[in-house]
Each structure stands twice: as C-alpha cells, then as structure tokens.
Amino acid sequence: MAKKEGLIVIDRELCKGCYLCIAACPNKLIIISDELNQMGYYPAEYTEADSRTGDRVCNGCATCALVCPDLAIEVYRE
C-alpha cells in the first residue's frame, strides 16, 4: 500500500504537556519525554525523529497539530 510519508517537529520549549496530541495521534507516535523543558513541563516527544528512515508510520495527517493548544507542532509531508 502506497503511503504518504509525514513528519512532525515538536518544539519542546513551547509544549506545556497537555498531551492532547498523544490522545489524538492515530498511530500512537507521540510519547511523553522524560526530560523537563525550561517551563518545567515534560513535553510531548515524537518517536520518529530520524526523517531518513524508510519505514515511517507518520502520514502527516496533522491531527496532533490541530489539537495542540500551543502551536508547538509543525507538520511536514512528502
């Protein structure tokens, strides 16, 4: 099955750790970071940081960005 390849970039310093993106991601590609950011939150973290891996699951649907209250997520699509 041909798949649109996507990628997200989470700005960990903008994230306030509401985790709405984690609930929204249909492919469960976002987790909670175990490192605090400058504001004192554990930010959300994208699990496919390497954009060169061929087997990416993210299809760039942007649902995570849609529900993010803090504009912390940028979405890229091939």
Next chain:
Amino acid sequence: MSKKVLMRGSQAIGEAAVRAGCRFYAGYPITPQNELTEYMAEAMDGLNDGTFIQAESELAAINMVIGASMAGARAMTSSSSPGISLKQEGISFLAAQELPAVIVNTMRGGPGLGNIAPSQSDYFQATRGGGHGDYRTIVLAPASGQELADLTRTAFEYADKYRSPVLILGDGMMGQMMEPIVFPEPIDVRTFSPKSWILDGAKGRPSRIILSLLLNPPEQEDLNWRLARKYEIITREIPMSESYMTSDANMIVIAYGTAARIAKGAVKRVRELGLKVGLLRPITLWPFPNRPLKELSRHVREFLVFEMNMGQMIDDVKLALEGRGNVHFYGRPGGIISTPDEIAKTINSIYHRQHLEED
C-alpha cells in the same frame, strides 16, 4: 462670515460639536439634556459620514464612544448626573487608553435620582476623576450660549491634542436658555491630520494595541508617570478664567457656570452701592485657575465662594489660596436657583462684617 443665531444651549453644543468635526454620537435619554441627543440624531442624519446611536444604556453609549475613538472619529456622548455616574467606568478607560472623547454633563440635583433642576452637584465627580484609578479629566464650565459653542470646539481640540476625555459641565439652565450665538466655521474633517495611533487595520504597518491592562507593576507605573507628565503640561497650558471688576476689588466672589451668571448680577448690584467687589469665574475647573486667585490674594482678604451645592469648588479655592485670606461660602443645593439679590445680600453682610468699607 458666520451670523448670529438664536439657539437653545443644548442645541448649541450639538451644532458646535458637528462644526468641530464630531462624527459619532451615542447617547441615552435623560432629562434635562434630551435636546442635545435629539439635535445630534438629526444632525448626524444629515451627514453622510456621521453616526448617531441611541444606545441601550449609558454604559453602552460611552463604550461605543470608546470604539469610535479607537477608530479615529471625533466622538461625543452626553448625559445628566445619574447617567454620568454610569459612564464613569468608560471615562476611566478613556483616560487609561489615552483616547480622545467629549462628554457633556448637564448636571441636576442629587445625590441619587435627585431632580432635574439646575444644580452643580457633580463638581467633585467631574474634577476628582469620577471613575476608578489615578487619572484626571479636563473639565470646561461654560457660562453663556456663546461659550457653550466656543468651549465645545475647544473640548474637541483638547481631547485630540492631549488624547484625553474632556468633560463639558453645564446644567439645565445652561441647556435651556436661548442666547444669540456666532458659531465658528465648520471644520472639514478631511483636513484632519491622520492620527498615528488609531485602529483601522494593520495594512502596511505593524499591528497596534490599545489597552489598559498592565499586570506588570512597572508597566502600570510607566503609564501613571506618563499620564502625570501629561497632566502637568495640561495644568501649565490651559487654565482659563474670567476676571470681572477685580482690579480694585477688596472682596472677590468665585463662581462658575450658571452660578457665575447669578454672581455677576450680584456684583453689579453691590458695585452700584459702592462696594468694591469683583468676580473670578473659573472656566476650566480642572485644571483649576490657581494663578489668578493667588495673585488676587496679594491685595484681597475676603473671598466668597458661591456654588449651587453645599460646597465643592471651595476646596479648590482654598488649595489655590494656600491659607491666605478668609474664604466664605454660600450655596444653594437641590436645584434651587438663587437670585442675584440673594447673593448681593450675602456679599453685603460679609463686606460690612469684615469692615471692608474702611479699606
């Protein structure tokens, strides 16, 4: 060349406002100033760029004026004492947001609902801020039909120049009386230089904010300092008063607005009796004309403050005199209009009690 027209005071303010380029009026019916609201309804209707709104409340009216002022219009609202109380929130915002606007208060007897008779019950409210916060309002007190017209023009000019609300303080008598007036030529609003701070859409320039919330105390302090400096400039630049027969006087009556007209009649009467009495009539109530009073206090000992209330402006007179001279008071509150004879009698009794005839 403008010619003399006979016009009611309230309407004269309206006509002068339109000629000053006022293009936005919002108001709410309240006696005794409805003639002004009605005049503006008709006048704005006759202009293709004028807006009149009969608002649902005094609050809405002043807030519409805030909006119109933000958008750059010369804007006005008017009311009478209880209605002005309701507008105070908006006046405080106008001061904080440094927005120009003209507010007309046709004072009536109070407190509470009071009555609709001419009174000067709102001097404190007008000159002490009225609303919440650390601010001042320019207050103009006309005493004739001509002055209603002239000071309305001045009010709009000061409002724009100082980016501040300006209050015109009158009463039902000023509003109802008919006097011949020569109006200043109308200003073409297209000739106004564009205001650099208005909200008209950030096209080709950075977006602008007009606000009054300054959660950070140093920012609030900055605003308060800026306002204070502005008030200092205003206090230096605009105090206005009329001196009548003061040069040889050994007693001075101080009164403004309607009370000053009555007091002038009284001064004329006692002059006929040979009493050397003059009148000082403040035209700006804030800033108060301290200097002429201070100068008079060099050779005058007795001062009589006459107000149509129980003594409000007298505080400013005492502050201006800084302890010099004796300050007497005569007042009739509740919408009672004194006669010149009544004031003349009061002057006479003080004059003789203080043995001024021997001066």
Next chain:
Amino acid sequence: MAKKIFQRPKYLKKAVFHYCPGCGHSILHRLVAEVLEELDIGERTIGIPPAGCAVLAYNYFDVDMGEAPHGRGAAVATGVKRTLPDRIVFSYQGDGDIAAIGTAETIHAANRGENITVIFVNNGCYGMTGGQMAPTTLIGQNSTTTPGGRDVKRDAAPIDLSEMLAIARGSVYIERTAISSPKNIRRTKRALTKAFKTQMAGLGFSLIEVLSPCPVNWKMSPVDAAKWIDDTMTQTFPLKVIKDEVGKLD
C-alpha cells in the same frame, strides 16, 4: 522534499501563550488567525478582546486590537464598525463577559443587527479569577462559588445566551461548536469562516459560541476535559446551528 503543511498562521505573533496547559483559548486564537489569513482580511481587521483570560489576546493576534471594559465588547465593536464600516470587526468574549456583565450590550448589538462577528467562548466558569460560577456553569457543576455544585434554586440554571440572541431580529448567523476533538475543531473553523464571510457580505450580526475546555478550573486532565465537553457539556449546550438566515456563502 518535505513540505511544511502546518505552521503558525500569519496573524499570530511568535509569542508563547500564557494560557494553562490544554486551554481552548489558544486553539481558538489559532483558528481565528487561520480564517483571517484564508479570507485575506487580516490587514483590515480590528479585534476587541474582553476582560478575562483572553484579555491578553492582543499579545497574540497580529492585527489591530482594542481592549474593551468587562462585558462591553459588543458596544466597543459597534463604535469601531460604525466608524469604519469597511473594516472587519470581531469581539472575543468569555461567558462571564458576554452572558453576565455584558448581556445588555450583546443583546442590543444583535438586535440592531450590527455587522460584527462575536466569538463567545463558553468554558462554564470564570477562568481568570479562579473558577467561580459563570452564567453557563452546568447544574450540579462544582465551582469555587458553588462548592456543592450549581443549584437551580440558589444559583439559577445556566443561561442559553446564543438561543436568546437567535430571537433578536438583527442576528443572522449563530452556531454553537466545541473545541473538544479534531472533528469539532474543524467544525469550529468552518463556523468561524462562515461568520466572517457573513460580515464581509454585510449581512449582519454573527456569533459563534465555542464550548472550550478549562482543565485547570474543572480540575481535569486536558484529555478528560475534552471528553467532558463531548459527553456532558453538550447535553446542556448542544452543538448546532442555532440560527442561519445567511445560507450558503461563497
């Protein structure tokens, strides 16, 4: 080549929102900014923020913004719009602002058919002051001033302001949406688009009520707060087009 398909809209400044984690305000700010950009009206828009959490909206929107006293948004917007009829004017107001202290201004602006767009954020509480009862607090809902839950006899029932405004003769488009799920967020944006188009076409008063999460004052996680909107809040405030005299707009 990867293409950026989701980024900060043009009319939002590059500022960190002061809103609490999971707050709906910033999502709504973004949607409004996106709509202004898509309709290409940002350079002729004037926004009127309220008193309340969203008072600081002027720090985020990169359009002209003029703050109104508490509840007076519709009156201030009226003054701006009547003075500059070819500009786009919106007020952004919370439930306490619009449905308690500013009820009169709102109803009369709607009744006059002022050609403005009102964005009414309903989160069922006074957020900025710490979670007191709002006119829209649900029956039984806890707040700091209804500690045992809102009681109809003591505290009155929640007010259906949007339905009341629909009765006003001058209102033309009123819809209630929510910020609670991707679907509802998209629906909110569609409603906002239509509201601004209504104003652009000069058709009259439009208002979008948005049920918006306040996780901190509701004492819920952001995810639970969103779910609570869908499961509970919409029982009292159903999501629907309440009035549409506009029809389809291009």
